[in-house]
Amino acid sequence: MADKMSVVFLLFGVLLTAQVFNVTEAGYNHNVAFKPECERRGDQIPSKCVYNFTIDYRMTGVWYNERRNTGKPVFKTDAKPDQYFYGEQYNCSNISMSESDLDDVIMADGSYRRIYTINGQFPGETIVAYNGTQLIISVTNNLEEEGVSIHWHGIVQRNTPYMDGVARITQCAINPGETFVYRFVAYPPGTHWYHAHLGSMRTDGLYGALIVIDPEEERTRARKETDMTLMLSDWFSTDTSTMSSSVIWELERFAPFLQSSDSFTQSSCFYQTKQHDGTDIGVWPVQSILINGKGTVCDATRDVTVGGYRCNNRLEEFVVPRHKKIRIRIINGAAQYSLRVSIDSHSMTVEALDGNRIQDMEVVDYLIIHTGERYDIEVATDQYREHPIQPVNDGHFWIRVESLEEADQLKPIINPKTGWAILKYEGSPSRAKPFTTPKQCPQSNPCEVLNCPFRDYRPVGGNYYTCIPISQTKALGSIIDRYPVPMPTSDDDFQQIFLNFHFSGSNAVRSSINGHLFRFPRVPPQLYPDQDPLYECDEPCTGDCYCTYSEKLKLNNVIQIVIMNMGIGQPGTAHPVHIHGHHFHVLKIGYPQYDSDFRFLADTDDIRCKDPFCSSAEWSDATWDDYTVWNNTARRIRPPDVNANANTNTSDVGAGDVGAGGVGAGGVGAAEPWIPEINVIDPPLKDTVVVPVGGYVVVRFRADNPGWWFVHCHIEVHTVEGMAMVLQEGEQSEMPPVPSKIPKCANFEMNDKEFDEALQWKPNVANLGSSKASGAAATRFHSLPRLLIPTLCFLYSW
Ligand SMILES: [Cu+2]
Incomplete structure (x- = not known):
């Protein structure tokens, strides 16, 4: 009898083991490849491309078996680096997993944390579609208690503003158990992404890449092995909603207690970290930086164990052919941190910003990407070097992704956090890790850094860097042909709006725009325009309003927005600002006043604030309002090269040199009659742009896409706190009608009679x-x- 039972158990065990290996999840695939049904047939581009997303909870560091509905932790928190639970007898249940099974585990940085996933993946599957194909994406909310919506960041949603995916603005949240099928045209081409847009779910796992391929361009280059995505994120010890409420109540100063066994003690206080110009970065310590969902809390070059964290996590590895030009599409999905990207021994040619092609610019050594932004870069894989003794460049290179932290309020030096991935040439010797070191930047040959959130670097650690402002890049001619900079023809078709992204209010810490702490509307205005959706603002608002801040754009007007970051309470934080429904031309970046070491001194004096919080503002020089001057007299004059006066210690236009009324003075040139150095000829197109502390960015677009468009800082905790607003583009009667069966949501109350x-x-x-x-x-x-x-x-x- 006992023997028979043993046989039964043995058979049962074999069956279980067989099932164990039938795991339905697959790891994140970074290659840009079409699903077969979304691929072209000869010259025929498919009209539709379908994806199905199911949103669920997962734990990092847990091996899931969907079929058995079981999950098992894969490492002990106190284990040594290589001790996973391979075939080990754990005291709860037997774990039969091989090393290759780890490919199916979301390890993140090697710490346990609950996240949201799309089809069990983190990041979500990369969507690849041709320009003009209809994307039909079914989103099923399989969560227990949270609503959700997905925004398609970079897609302009022409004719379909109700598909923009901003819960409470363009649609009702998708409730648990419900399915909402998004349907929109994949346009414009470029590297975009998708992410949750309700509360802070985005930075707890709900994002992925969305690549729109231009079929014309595709003919000229290969894909798959040479076209890949690099999704970045900062990673924290806890979920973002905990982080947001902690930031709002200033608990973040005690944040380290959540990362370690420390409790609320004086020694565990955390202080605001600072970037190079002395302005603020983070109020919550970043634990690690993930690349395609993979990372480590440790120094990957050294393999040193830190506390209870795992240091031998698998890092993302790109295996690429030699002597080719590969394309890497970089997307920053971070909650908060701006990241500096470099590849040891390689330079990067920047091809596109937020999906929009630029004229191949000077190759850069570093690029800084702020949350929400994207780059397409081209890298030549020609750095293999035989070396008989020390095989440094033997085909393995570090990709480094660093935070910009250089100090905190107490300590002058703080090491930035680094995320690591590996670029490996095909056919290179087998090795776990590269030996390469960061680029040296001698004074004779300083390294070029694109898109600094400040004007420039001074030498750091014997290295010299030069910042290239994003406004210095130039759009490709075909882009300008398709999207010329809109030029107003009369005062009636020109709207200039000053928006200050700032911390304001009586205690000067609340994230707001023009002093308005954003309050979500009563009901989504895109669905219920007639139901008094917005909480009206008391104007003038000088720093303490809590309301649905909105601005109305007249259809087809030329809209020029001066996005500022000014007012008392500085130094503050650079804000990456995202405008939905459009890609805009970046005409100019104005920087604050710096000392001779490029440290922040004071706000720019190009703009005059009318109150301490700068909730309302105007150009200091009133002639800068007069667009007709530029239109009529200087339209074809290209602005001077920004680098020509890069050593001024103020802005890229030399605000100190150009005093009020001093147009044409200070070396700007006599042919510069309007806003100095504004580029209306071939400025880059973007949908997200960083506004330096104490400075501003001038952007422009034509209001030709009627709808309700969300505008916000892409730093998650800032948006959640209130740094957001809506643009009502066009009258309601001018907006596309909403499908009659779109799910509705509204407040409800019965009166006594009812x-x-x-x-x-x-x-x-x-x-x-x-x-x-x-x-x-x-x-x-x-x-x-x-x-x-x-x-x-x-x-x-x-
Ligand atoms: Cu912000």
């Missing part, structure tokens, strides 16, 4: 007898005029 009537209601026995199913409805419609019923049915179906 409730009394409800209590007095009795079932109609006669009707119940004749038709149980339709009895109640028949009772209610009984008193309606007979002709009205078909009319209502018609209207509903329409």
Whole structure:
């Protein structure tokens, strides 16, 4: 009998083991490749491309077996680096996993944390579609308690503003158990991404890449092995909503207690970290930086164990052919941190910003990417070097992704956090890790850094860097042909709006725009324009308003927004600002005043603030309002090269040199009659742009896409706190009609009369007898005029 039972158990065990290896999840695939049904057939581009997303919870560091509905932790928190639970007898249950099974585990940085996933993956699957193909993406919310919505960042949603995916603005949240099928045209081409847009779910795992391929461009280059994505994120010890509420209540100063066994002690206080110009970066310590969902809390070059964290996590590895030009699409999905990207021994040619091609610019050594932004870069894989003794460049190179932290309030030097990935040439010797070191930047040959959130670097550690502002890049000619910079022809078709992204309010710490702490509307205005959706603001608002801040754009007007970051409470934080529904031209970046070491001194004096929080502002020089000067006299004059006066210690236009009324002075040139150094000829197109502390960015677009568009800082905790607003583009009558069956949501309250009537209601026995199913409805419609019923049915179906 005992033997028979053993056989039964053995067979059962074999069956279980067989099932264990049938794990449905796959690791993140960084290659840019079409699903077969979304791929072209000859010259024929498919009209539709379908994806199905199911949103669920997962734990990092847990091996899931979907079929058995079981999950098992894969390492002990106190284990040595190589001690996973391979075939080990754990005291709860047996774990039968091989090393290759680790490929299916979301390890993140080697610490346990609950996240949201799309189809069990983190990041979510990369969507690849041709320009103009309809994307049909079914999103099922399989969560227990949270609503969700997905925004398609970079897609302009022409004619479909209700598909923009901003819960509470363009749609109702998708409730648990519900499915919402997004449907929109994949346009414009470029590297975009998708992410959750309700509360702070985005930075707890809900994002992925969305690549729109231009079929014309595709003919000229290969893909797959040479086209890949690099999704970046900062990673924290806890979920973002905990982090946000902690930031709002200033608990973040005690944040390290959440990372370690420390409790609330003086020694565990955390202080605001600072970037190179002395302005603020982080109020919550970043634990690690993930590349395609993979990272480590440790120094990957050294393999040193830190506390209870795992240091031998698998890092992302790109295996690439030699002597080719590969494309890497970099996306920053961070909650907060700006990141500096470099590849040891390689330079990078920047091809596109936020999906928009630029003229191949000077190759850069470093690029800084702020949350929400994207780059397409090209890298030549020609750095293999034989070396008989020390095989440094033997085909393995570090990709380094660093935070910009250089100090905190107490300590002058703080090491930035680094994220690591490996670039490996095909056919290189087998080795776990590269030996390469960061680039040296001697004074004779300083390294070039694109998109600093400040004007320039001074030498650091014997290295010399030169910042290239994003406004110095130039759009490709074909981009400008397709999207010329809109030029106003009269005062009636020109709207100039000053928006200050700033911390304001009586205690000067609340994230706001023009002093307005954003309050979400009563109901989504895109769905309920007639229901008084917005909480009106008391104007003028000088720093303490809590309301649905909105600005109305007249359809087809030329919109020029001066995005600022000014007012008391500085130094503050650089804000990456995202405008939905458009890609805008970046005409100019104005920097604050710095000392001779490029440390922040004071706000720019190009702009005059009308109150301490700068909730309302104007150009210091009133002639800068007069666009006609530029239109009529200097339209074809290209602005001077920014680098020509890169050593000024103020802004890229030399604000100190150009005083009020001093247009044409200070070396700017006599042919510069309007806003100095504004580029209306070939400025880059973007949808997210960083605004330096104490400075501003001038952007422009034509209001030709009617809808309700969200505008916000892409730093998650800033948006959650209130650094957001809506643009109403066009009158409601000018907006595309909303599909009649789109799910609705609204506030609800019964009045006394309705409730009394409800209590007095009795079932109609006669009707119940004749038709149980339709009895109640028949009772209610009984008193309606007979002709009205078909009319209502018609209207509903329409
Ligand atoms: Cu911000």
